[in-house]
Amino acid sequence: xxxxxxxxxxxxxxxxxxxxxRTIFTQPVTIRYPKQKREIAPGFRGxxxxxxxxxxxxxxxxxxxxxxxxxxxxxxYIGYKEDETSGRRVLTKYEIEAFRCVYCGxxxxxxxxxxxxxxxxxxxxxxxxxxxxxxxxxLLQNWDEFLSLYKHQEYINKFWYLRGIERIRLPYExxxxxxxxxxxxx
Amino acid sequence: MKGYVLEQIEPSxxxxxMGPHHPATHGVLKLFLELEGERVARCRPEVGYLHxxxxxxxxxxxxxxxxxxxDRLDYIASMINNVGYCVAVERLLGIEPPPRAxxxxxxxxxxxxxxxxxxxxxxxxxxxxxxxxxxxxxxxREQILWFLEEICGARLTFSYPRIxxxxxxxEEKTLExxxxxxxxxxxxxxxxxxxxxxxxxxxxxxxxxxVINPEDAIAYGLTGPSLRGSGINYDVRKHFxxxxxxxxxxxxxxxxxxxxxxxxxxxxxxxxQSAKIVKQCIQKMPEGSILAENAIELDLPPSGKKKLHPExxxxxxxxxxxxxxxxxxxxxxxYSAVEGAKxxxxxxxxxxxxxxxxxxxxxxxxxxxxxxxxxLAEGQFLADVVAxxxxxxxxxxxADK
Numbered sequence: 001x002x003x004x005x006x007x008x009x010x011x012x013x014x015x016x017x018x019x020x021x022r023t024i025f026t027q028p029v030t031i032r033y034p035k036q037k038r039e040i041a042p043g044f045r046g047x048x049x050x051x052x053x054x055x056x057x058x059x060x061x062x063x064x065x066x067x068x069x070x071x072x073x074x075x076x077y078i079g080y081k082e083d084e085t086s087g088r089r090v091l092t093k094y095e096i097e098a099f100r101c102v103y104c105g106x107x108x109x110x111x112x113x114x115x116x117x118x119x120x121x122x123x124x125x126x127x128x129x130x131x132x133x134x135x136x137x138x139l140l141q142n143w144d145e146f147l148s149l150y151k152h153q154e155y156i157n158k159f160w161y162l163r164g165i166e167r168i169r170l171p172y173e174x175x176x177x178x179x180x181x182x183x184x185x186x
Numbered sequence: 187m188k189g190y191v192l193e194q195i196e197p198s199x200x201x202x203x204m205g206p207h208h209p210a211t212h213g214v215l216k217l218f219l220e221l222e223g224e225r226v227a228r229c230r231p232e233v234g235y236l237h238x239x240x241x242x243x244x245x246x247x248x249x250x251x252x253x254x255x256x257d258r259l260d261y262i263a264s265m266i267n268n269v270g271y272c273v274a275v276e277r278l279l280g281i282e283p284p285p286r287a288x289x290x291x292x293x294x295x296x297x298x299x300x301x302x303x304x305x306x307x308x309x310x311x312x313x314x315x316x317x318x319x320x321x322x323x324x325x326x327r328e329q330i331l332w333f334l335e336e337i338c339g340a341r342l343t344f345s346y347p348r349i350x351x352x353x354x355x356x357e358e359k360t361l362e363x364x365x366x367x368x369x370x371x372x373x374x375x376x377x378x379x380x381x382x383x384x385x386x387x388x389x390x391x392x393x394x395x396x397v398i399n400p401e402d403a404i405a406y407g408l409t410g411p412s413l414r415g416s417g418i419n420y421d422v423r424k425h426f427x428x429x430x431x432x433x434x435x436x437x438x439x440x441x442x443x444x445x446x447x448x449x450x451x452x453x454x455x456x457x458x459q460s461a462k463i464v465k466q467c468i469q470k471m472p473e474g475s476i477l478a479e480n481a482i483e484l485d486l487p488p489s490g491k492k493k494l495h496p497e498x499x500x501x502x503x504x505x506x507x508x509x510x511x512x513x514x515x516x517x518x519x520x521y522s523a524v525e526g527a528k529x530x531x532x533x534x535x536x537x538x539x540x541x542x543x544x545x546x547x548x549x550x551x552x553x554x555x556x557x558x559x560x561x562l563a564e565g566q567f568l569a570d571v572v573a574x575x576x577x578x579x580x581x582x583x584x585a586d587k
Contacts, residue, residue, distance in 0.1 A: 012385050012386055013385065013386070015384065016385055029325050040335075041332070041336040042336075043338075043339040044335060044339050044340075045339045045340050070251070070485040072247055072253075104253070104254040104345040106251075106254075106484055106485075109484060110484050158339070159339070159354065163357070164352075164354065164355025164475065164477075165355075165475070166475060
C-alpha cells in the first residue's frame with residue numbers, strides 16, 4: 001500500500017528533482033577555459049625544456065646519456081664530442097621528439113645535474129609538426145618562455161628533489177634542493 | 187477456405203553492426219547483432235581495433251620502463267595497473283616496499299577506483315538516458331584527478347608507483363585536502379543515489395536486464411563488481427591482500443540477482459568502501475621512507491654493477507655486459523593479481539635475469555567480460571544491449587592491449 005502510494009505520488013521522481021533544484025543555488029564548478037585558466041599543480045609534467053643555467057647562460061647538460069637510456073619511448077637523441085684539453089663532454093645535439101614522448105618524467109628523475117625538466121606549460125598544440133620537434137635551441141627557448149609566464153620568484157621541480165627518498169640514493173646535485181631564482185625584468 | 191495452406195513465415199533475421207564508432211560501446215568495440223524483431227537472437231563481439239601490442243612491447247623494455255606502458259591499459263584507472271605491475275615485479279624480485287609506500291599506493295589506488303566508478307556511473311547513466319548524473323559525477327571526478335595531479339604531476343597517465351615503492355612523497359597539505367574531500371564525498375554519493383536508486387525509469391531500464399547466475403558468472407570468468415553483483419564474494423583485496431589492504435578495514439558489497447541494477451548498487455557501495463579506505467589510509471599513514479632499500483634503479487643496470495665499467499654505460503657497454511651472461515636480476519616466473527577497477531587484473535611475468543621481462547602476459551578483466559556479452563544479451567531488447575555493455579564496465583584500451 002505504502003509502495004503504491006509512493007508510486008502514485010511520484011515520490012521517487014520528486015526526490016531526484018529536488019536534488020537538481022538544490023544545485024541551482026550553488027556556484028558553478030566549470031570555468032570558461034581560454035579566458036579563464038585553471039591553476040596547474042606544481043610538478044605537472046608538461047612541455048619539455050632544457051634548464052638555462054642562471055650563472056653561465058648555457059644549458060646544464062653534461063651528456064651523460066642517462067635520460068636517453070631510461071626513456072621508455074626512446075625519443076631523446078643526444079650528440080656530443082669530447083673536449084681535447086679538459087676531456088669533458090660537449091653537447092652538440094639534444095633533440096626530443098615530443099610526439100613520441102609519454103610524459104613519464106623518468107628523464108627528469110634520473111638527470112644527475114637537473115638539466116632537463118618537464119615544465120608546467122601545457123598549451124603547445126601546433127599546426128606544424130616541426131614545431132613540436134624540439135632541438136637544443138628550441139628547448140632552451142621553451143625554458144625562457146616558461147619562466148616568463150611563471151609567477152613565483154623561485155622555481156624547483158619536484159622530480160629534481162624527490163621528497164621522501166633517502167638522499168644517499170640520489171646523485172649529489174639532487175640531494176640539496178637549490179631553487180632557481182628568477183630575475184624579472186622591470 | 188479448405189485447400190489453402192498458409193506458409194509458415196519464418197521470422198526474418200536482421201543483422202545489425204553496432205560500433206566500432208558507436209558512442210555507447212565505450213571505445214572501439216564492434217558487435218554483430220542478429221535481431222529477431224527487436225530481440226537479440228545472437229551477438230558476436232569483435233575486438234582488436236585498439237591493439238597496440240603492449241605485451242610484446244614490454245619484452246623490449248627494462249622493468250621500470252614497462253610502468254608507463256601499463257598506464258595505457260585501463261586508462262581510466264591507470265594507477266591500479268601501475269600498482270599491479272609493480273606488485274608483480276616486486277614479488278618476483280623479492281622486494282618489500284616500506285609501509286609508507288604501501289599506504290600511499292593503497293590510497294591512490296582507491297582514489298583511482300572511485301574516479302573509475304564515477305566515470306562508469308556517469309557514462310552508464312548517460313547511455314541509459316540520465317543526463318544529470320553524468321554532470322554530477324564528472325564534478326567529483328575532476329576533483330580526484332586534481333588531487334592525483336598534485337600527487338604525481340599527471341591527470342591520467344600517472345606512472346606514480348615504481349618498483350619497490352613510489353616515486354615521490356605526498357605533501358601533508360595534499361593529504362588534508364583529500365581528507366576534506368572524502369568527508370563531503372559520502373553526501374555526494376547519496377546525491378547520485380537519490381537521483382537513480384529509486385527512480386522508476388532507472389529501475390525499469392536496469393532491473394532484470396543482463397541477468398547472469400553465479401555459476402555462469404564463474405564459468406565466464408567474470409571478476410570484480412560484475413561477479414559480485416551475482417552474489418559471489420570474491421575480492422582480491424580481501425582474499426589475497428597486497429600492499430596495505432590487510433591493514434585497513436573494509437567490506438565487500440555483494441549483490442543478489444546478478445542483474446544490471448544489482449551491479450549498479452554494488453559499484454555505488456564500493457565507492458563508499460573505497461572512500462572509507464582512503465580515509466583510513468590518511469589516518470594511519472606512517473612516516474618514513476617511500477622506497478625499499480633493495481629497490482632496482484630506474485635506469486637499469488643497477489648502480490652497484492656500474493663500477494665494472496669505468497668508461498660509463500654507453501650502449502656498447504650494456505651489450506658487452508649482457509654478453510657476460512651474469513644475471514642482472516633474479517630469474518623466475520610469477521602470476522600476481524590485484525583487484526583492478528573492473529575486475530581481477532593479473533600480470534604473468536617471466537624473468538630470465540637480463541633486466542628485461544622475457545614474457546609479460548596480462549590478464550585483463552575487460553577482455554574476459556566482453557566474452558560474456560553474448561550470454562547477457564541473449565533474448566534482450568536491442569536498447570538493453572547498451573545497458574549491458576555499460577554494466578560490465580568495459581574499456582577497450584584494456585581489452586585490446
